[in-house]
Amino acid sequence: MKLEIFENKRVAKDTFSLKIDNPALFDASPGQFFMVKINDFDYPLLRRPFSIADFNDRHIEIIYKVVGEGTKILASKQKGEFLDLLGPLGNGFGDIEKNRRIFLVGGGIGAAPLIYLSNVLENMYGVNYKAYFGFNTKDEVYVDFGKTATMDGSLGYAGNVVDMVEPELDENSLVLACGPTLMLKRLAYVCYQKKCDMKVSLESRMACGIGVCLGCVVETIDKDFKRVCVEGPVFDYREIEWQTL
Amino acid sequence: MKLEIFENKRVAKDTFSLKIDNPALFDASPGQFFMVKINDFDYPLLRRPFSIADFNDRHIEIIYKVVGEGTKILASKQKGEFLDLLGPLGNGFGDIEKNRRIFLVGGGIGAAPLIYLSNVLENMYGVNYKAYFGFNTKDEVYVDFGKTATMDGSLGYAGNVVDMVEPELDENSLVLACGPTLMLKRLAYVCYQKKCDMKVSLESRMACGIGVCLGCVVETIDKDFKRVCVEGPVFDYREIEWQTL
Amino acid sequence: MANSVNLTVKLGSLIFKNPVLTASGTFGYAAEYKKYMDLNALGGFVVKGLSVKPKKGNKPPRIVETPCGMLNAIGLQNVGIDRFIKEKLPLLEDVDAHIIANIYGTKADEFVELADKLEHIGRVSALEVNVSCPNVSKGGALFGKNPNDVFSLTSSVKKHTSKPVIVKLTPNVDDVAAIATAACDGGADAVSLINTITGMVIDTKTKKPFLANRTGGLSGPAIYPVGVRMVYEVYEKIKVPIIGVGGIYNSDIALQYLMAGAALIEIGTANFTNPNITVEIIKGIKEFLEGENIKSVGDIVGIAHNA
Amino acid sequence: MANSVNLTVKLGSLIFKNPVLTASGTFGYAAEYKKYMDLNALGGFVVKGLSVKPKKGNKPPRIVETPCGMLNAIGLQNVGIDRFIKEKLPLLEDVDAHIIANIYGTKADEFVELADKLEHIGRVSALEVNVSCPNVSKGGALFGKNPNDVFSLTSSVKKHTSKPVIVKLTPNVDDVAAIATAACDGGADAVSLINTITGMVIDTKTKKPFLANRTGGLSGPAIYPVGVRMVYEVYEKIKVPIIGVGGIYNSDIALQYLMAGAALIEIGTANFTNPNITVEIIKGIKEFLEGENIKSVGDIVGIAHNA
Numbered sequence A, B: 001m002k003l004e005i006f007e008n009k010r011v012a013k014d015t016f017s018l019k020i021d022n023p024a025l026f027d028a029s030p031g032q033f034f035m036v037k038i039n040d041f042d043y044p045l046l047r048r049p050f051s052i053a054d055f056n057d058r059h060i061e062i063i064y065k066v067v068g069e070g071t072k073i074l075a076s077k078q079k080g081e082f083l084d085l086l087g088p089l090g091n092g093f094g095d096i097e098k099n100r101r102i103f104l105v106g107g108g109i110g111a112a113p114l115i116y117l118s119n120v121l122e123n124m125y126g127v128n129y130k131a132y133f134g135f136n137t138k139d140e141v142y143v144d145f146g147k148t149a150t151m152d153g154s155l156g157y158a159g160n161v162v163d164m165v166e167p168e169l170d171e172n173s174l175v176l177a178c179g180p181t182l183m184l185k186r187l188a189y190v191c192y193q194k195k196c197d198m199k200v201s202l203e204s205r206m207a208c209g210i211g212v213c214l215g216c217v218v219e220t221i222d223k224d225f226k227r228v229c230v231e232g233p234v235f236d237y238r239e240i241e242w243q244t245l
Numbered sequence C, D: 001m002a003n004s005v006n007l008t009v010k011l012g013s014l015i016f017k018n019p020v021l022t023a024s025g026t027f028g029y030a031a032e033y034k035k036y037m038d039l040n041a042l043g044g045f046v047v048k049g050l051s052v053k054p055k056k057g058n059k060p061p062r063i064v065e066t067p068c069g070m071l072n073a074i075g076l077q078n079v080g081i082d083r084f085i086k087e088k089l090p091l092l093e094d095v096d097a098h099i100i101a102n103i104y105g106t107k108a109d110e111f112v113e114l115a116d117k118l119e120h121i122g123r124v125s126a127l128e129v130n131v132s133c134p135n136v137s138k139g140g141a142l143f144g145k146n147p148n149d150v151f152s153l154t155s156s157v158k159k160h161t162s163k164p165v166i167v168k169l170t171p172n173v174d175d176v177a178a179i180a181t182a183a184c185d186g187g188a189d190a191v192s193l194i195n196t197i198t199g200m201v202i203d204t205k206t207k208k209p210f211l212a213n214r215t216g217g218l219s220g221p222a223i224y225p226v227g228v229r230m231v232y233e234v235y236e237k238i239k240v241p242i243i244g245v246g247g248i249y250n251s252d253i254a255l256q257y258l259m260a261g262a263a264l265i266e267i268g269t270a271n272f273t274n275p276n277i278t279v280e281i282i283k284g285i286k287e288f289l290e291g292e293n294i295k296s297v298g299d300i301v302g303i304a305h306n307a
């Protein structure tokens, strides 16, 4: 599906917000993602997966960080150019039980899907939540709500976002998280200790994004493999064999 | 050498004029060419050779036709982007004997280097020449001087440019030609019959453009191979083993 | 112009409505693609490699991108032959295209068992025997690298099936035509080539091979010149039809395979980037033939050998 | 930080100031590059393959682009050993980098003759024996595909030279480690791999193979995962240094080869796109080592095997 770029602008250090015209042909839930073709020729070969950072009648928003060749090329795309998107794909965060103490916890570029999630929680479900975002430094921050932690202390809480949110969690909490694997691992350990629930969006190398290549699997506690692109990217943290990550 | 694009605009059917800021670091003779890197990543792999269509203090001009993937991508480049050029390369048309009846004969996109050649003949050498350009149809014409032939008769002489120029040629003529191989072959035959001289700019697949890969050779009458990128692209037509082309 | 071009291809008793199939491991069990394209448009599809028992596959990471290609080391994860027959095949009931079962094992017995289990499954039109797997009885060297192994494996499978047997060859050999000849001597009704080329990517950050399995199979456009060359070589040596596979990303590359000698082609990695690519390639082949006024796709098969 | 990283590499009695060489056939006779870069920056260069007599090479077209790669069928056009010594070597008088002569023949005798002619040419530091050429005495099969041929060819050359002998291996084989072992048994001081992978492109307009020679050798980034894998495989089997070559386009790929087990690397096709690429890769390797606080490039050679 070729869609027109409405805006592609830098919003933080190495971080861009890409707004694409929404053809209003489909719905999308928070936590779902698109497979984006970077060029209209065969290089780079594979599509890149990006979460939905916002989704409304007019635009699909993706917030991405320039980390390699594909995202570097993406950052050079201009308004009016077309991008080929496949999606929305994956399961998303699914239904949220309202009577829980909801915490959104994002790390770095992993905060992106939580922005759309927060909008849906507020506007569609009308539920309360608290949001905690962790970054390395102030320059990297691109969210304008919730509490912020920075590793270097340049903004908000000084240190790791997991440490910041930990005291708040209890058995009645539901954590909805996305971020670097190491952060999620630590968070999973905290949730396990606090006996709280967590749904977590995982990353994995993907070739197809639609469940056929079996490239994107993660190991689950029953020693099976699940496809991040179809059975995920959002998993109950209890399903995941965290040591393998 | 990364140089900024000043202008990249369509000038005829599938034909574009690309003007690049001239850093004024070197000279270039008519018939020489540049190896242009299409993207700043490794696809397409090889540089593309393009003749110099004009060269002045401010700009280097290339006129190119969209024929494949590389030229298609090139056509999408915008003012302000940078292009990596290697060159000028090749021998060029070299010194021109003034006391000859000079004919520039170009076919299709092969007319491009003759534009720069005509400027140099006029402004530097102050010699007279006649120019004949052949195209398939009127839509393809991008030159605004000389006589034009079109195969479909939509502009100027109806038919092949070789037929148009043939009656004009004699022993005192010097033809300077560039165009599709078939046209050049016919022209070589005509020149041979008329006993006139011809310098001809040839095309060949190139990998390096600087004489090291030995990929671009043409067969010469002494059953040797010559590199189009170094010993050419301009050859005395008598050197070439035309049957092999 | 409609219907002016004959795209059908015969392989033994089978008739394919066009030469375009999908390659094993890149199209799941086919039903997954219903959302994205019209499965009926295809000549057929080769399903993910099937083993006697379900197979979990390799640990991740299993894939990594390379210049115009990718490495995969899925480790042949699959649901096993029984679940395939019970759960996956019924999803394709309504699809009008040939289903080819790609089978593999680590001993000849396993291949035979798979052939037996599929013998009376009418929905499966043919077997594609993947010989790029380690032969445990021979210390783990690939079946597909040794002409004798390929010969005996093919004859064993032939004895247990009435369906056409296609032997899928590995490119990681000295002389692919010798292996193809061995397959034909063993009774193969067709050969398909190429499977992936073994490669490795090292993650310079961790200083380790990127894939958990260390090596993986290179696929994608990067390898197409190798596939075309091998099809060309094999075409000169064998009589049975060749199925060309490897890096087919557009109809020009598809046509190159046909001209080199492939009667049918399989599209693999390209399905990942563009789930509709097979349909586009069929269209491209048709338009090419129309433009050249060629009546039947069979007329260009192997035509590059006339040069 | 200057001088903090040791980039030197030893190969027998030779010391290379850094591990970066240029690959045969992609750098002419080296003098051509003087205009574009500082030849002294290199560890060394391997010149275009040399034969006893001058060789005209194949008819054009000789090259064609492929996805992230190219095919070439130059046909080993070269000026011949005598003119090389008389005309080309003097142009490199002032260059402070090793010159390696790549030699090839169609019979063992020719290789020996070349070794003899180079024996007293002090400017040539080592010989690289290209075994990817047809052995006329054996019906045209490549020397490089047969371990016995490689063994006896290597030992013959060794007997006629005191210079280090590098045997350059072809990737178009079942088991490259077996060939590498044969070269070592024959006395090779090093092996280099990989040469190009045989491929074909068909021009669908003319319906003929694009190259006049029909097949050509695939090089460029497309093939790097195959080269890295082969270096990794060979490293586990032999003791002598490996020179890694194939698709090295940037310092990350260069580092992958080193980590896979290459002590030195050769840059080929990349020189065509960027004549200064070797210098950039040397810089990239140095920066990587500095960033990781690694004292000597030797410390990462083969490090991926520790995983």
Ligand SMILES: Cc1cc2nc3c(=O)[nH]c(=O)nc-3n(C[C@H](O)[C@H](O)[C@H](O)COP(=O)(O)OP(=O)(O)OC[C@H]3O[C@@H](n4cnc5c(N)ncnc54)[C@H](O)[C@@H]3O)c2cc1C
Residues within 6 Å of the ligand: A033, A044, A046, A047, A048, A049, A050, A051, A052, A062, A063, A064, A065, A066, A067, A068, A069, A070, A071, A072, A109, A112, A113, A202, A203, A204, A205, A206, A233, C065
């Ligand atoms: C479900 C999902 C959602 C994601 N959402 C976002 C998002 O909203 N914003 C964002 O910036 N990033 C997101 N990512 C990560 C993003 O896909 C990678 O950063 C991106 O693919 C890197 O591409 P590259 O070409 O710049 O990097 P390169 O390293 O050059 O890419 C090489 C290959 O590795 C893959 N790859 C590299 N890093 C990752 C990674 N972290 N995860 C998965 N594949 C990777 C690429 O897709 C490509 O195939 C998401 C990943 C997944 C799986």
Ligand SMILES: Cc1cc2nc3c(=O)[nH]c(=O)nc-3n(C[C@H](O)[C@H](O)[C@H](O)COP(=O)(O)OP(=O)(O)OC[C@H]3O[C@@H](n4cnc5c(N)ncnc54)[C@H](O)[C@@H]3O)c2cc1C
Residues within 6 Å of the ligand: B033, B044, B046, B047, B048, B049, B050, B051, B052, B062, B063, B064, B065, B066, B067, B068, B069, B070, B071, B072, B109, B112, B113, B202, B203, B204, B205, B206, B233, D065
């Ligand atoms: C000395 C010289 C001067 C040239 N000057 C001009 C010019 O001024 N204007 C212009 O439009 N064209 C010129 N050409 C032709 C131009 O180089 C090709 O049209 C261009 O490379 C096609 O690239 P592509 O990626 O669009 O085509 P593709 O067919 O996708 O290219 C595939 C490969 O083939 C090569 N190739 C394709 N066609 C040609 C060709 N005709 N000649 C040489 N290589 C080719 C490409 O460089 C590339 O390596 C010149 C060629 C040479 C050798």
Ligand SMILES: Cc1cc2nc3c(=O)[nH]c(=O)nc-3n(C[C@H](O)[C@H](O)[C@H](O)COP(=O)(O)O)c2cc1C
Residues within 6 Å of the ligand: A213, A214, A215, C023, C024, C025, C026, C048, C049, C050, C072, C074, C076, C102, C130, C168, C194, C195, C196, C218, C219, C220, C221, C223, C245, C246, C247, C248, C266, C267, C268, C269, C270
């Ligand atoms: C992810 C993946 C999984 C594959 N699984 C199989 C398989 O199970 N059996 C098989 O014979 N080939 C398998 N292959 C090989 C393909 O069928 C095909 O031969 C190869 O990828 C080359 O074609 P391509 O370049 O079009 O992908 C697989 C390839 C990929 C990329």
Ligand SMILES: Cc1cc2nc3c(=O)[nH]c(=O)nc-3n(C[C@H](O)[C@H](O)[C@H](O)COP(=O)(O)O)c2cc1C
Residues within 6 Å of the ligand: B213, B214, B215, D023, D024, D025, D026, D048, D049, D050, D072, D074, D076, D102, D130, D168, D194, D195, D196, D218, D219, D220, D221, D223, D245, D246, D247, D248, D266, D267, D268, D269, D270
């Ligand atoms: C145009 C060209 C000519 C080559 N000529 C030779 C040669 O004469 N001798 C040789 O051993 N290898 C030759 N090679 C192979 C290269 O040295 C190298 O092994 C191969 O290209 C893979 O490396 P690359 O991908 O970096 O180019 C040639 C390669 C190319 C592209």
Ligand code: FES
Residues within 6 Å of the ligand: A205, A206, A207, A208, A209, A210, A211, A212, A213, A214, A215, A216, A217, A227, A228, A229, A230
């Ligand atoms: S990316 Fe292919 S199965 Fe998930």
Ligand code: FES
Residues within 6 Å of the ligand: B205, B206, B207, B208, B209, B210, B211, B212, B213, B214, B215, B216, B217, B227, B228, B229, B230
């Ligand atoms: S293009 Fe390499 S020698 Fe001419």
